[in-house]
Amino acid sequence: MHISSSNMRFVETLENCEIFKGVEKSFIDEVVRNAKIERYGAKELVRIRGDECSELLFLVEGEAFGLFTNPEGRVLQIDHMFAPKLLAAAVIFAADSQYPVDVETVRPSVFLTLDKNFFVSLMMKNERLLRNYLQYVSDAFVFITDRFYEITMKNLVQKVCSYLVRLMEEQGSSIVTMDMSKEELAREFGATRPALSRVFIELEKLGVIEMDGKKVKIKSERYVRDYAEFE
Structure with a gap:
């Protein structure tokens, strides 16, 4: 199958995306030919948390942040995404599929959007594509779980x-x-006792503190004060 020069750069880019590893160029070209192109400048919102997610959204040029704003207005960076990347893979086929975070470009970026029902038809015809997608979704779930654990633990270290x-x-x-x-401290912080104990253990391993029962020797005041002021 002949691939047009205008599509070739996107095909070659998507070849390096985990979803398309080992997939024939003809299949990737079919994706590009049926996709819509969206272009954004730097620091533009591409999608907003809660927007309907009825598409596959591929970042093919540039980079973007996945951002979550909590009820107090604090912005948390959940992901820093570089092309090529499929966004929101874990929610696309949910019963109530919505973007879980705001997507904001870091610099001028290009996205391809593809109807999810069309993508299903491609996966039904290509086992490699189907297996790649299932692994990608599983990896995305593991990543987001680890990321929220990291954020939670960082907040607990700060406390x-x-x-x-x-x-x-x-x-x-x-x-x-x-x-x-x-x-008592765990209840004060709204954490479990094992989670709190892990923080003290990690701080000891880092040489920040030294524990002896209820006595704590702060060996690195700078670390403790910097984390206490962490925003």
Whole structure:
């Protein structure tokens, strides 16, 4: 099958996308020929959290952020995406398929959108494409789970460091005595005791603190204060 020169650059780009690894160029060309092209400048919103997701959205040139704004207005960067990349793979075929985050370009970028029912017909004809997609969705789920764990743990580290700074200031020393048990502290922070214990263990491994029962020796005040002020 002849591939037009105008499509060739997109075909060659998508060949490097995990979805199309090992898939014939003719199939990738069929995707490009049936896709719509969207072009955006830097720092433009491509999709907004809650928008209907009835398409496959491929980033083929440029880069974009996946951003989540919480009820307090704080913006969390969930993902930093570089071409080539399929966005929102884990929600496309959900019963209520909506974009889970805002998609904002970092620099001028190009996207291809493809009807999801057409893509299903392609997967039904190509086992490699189907297997690639299933693996991609599974990897996306693992990534987002790990990312939220990282954000949650970062917030918990911040709370622990803020607590240690308060103790240092109240007790006028870098060797402090905790005024709460870990169980009480976990309730105070809205965390489980095992999660809190992991934070203290990690801080010890990093050489930031040294634990002896309820006594804590802060060995790196800079680290603790920097994390306490983390935004």
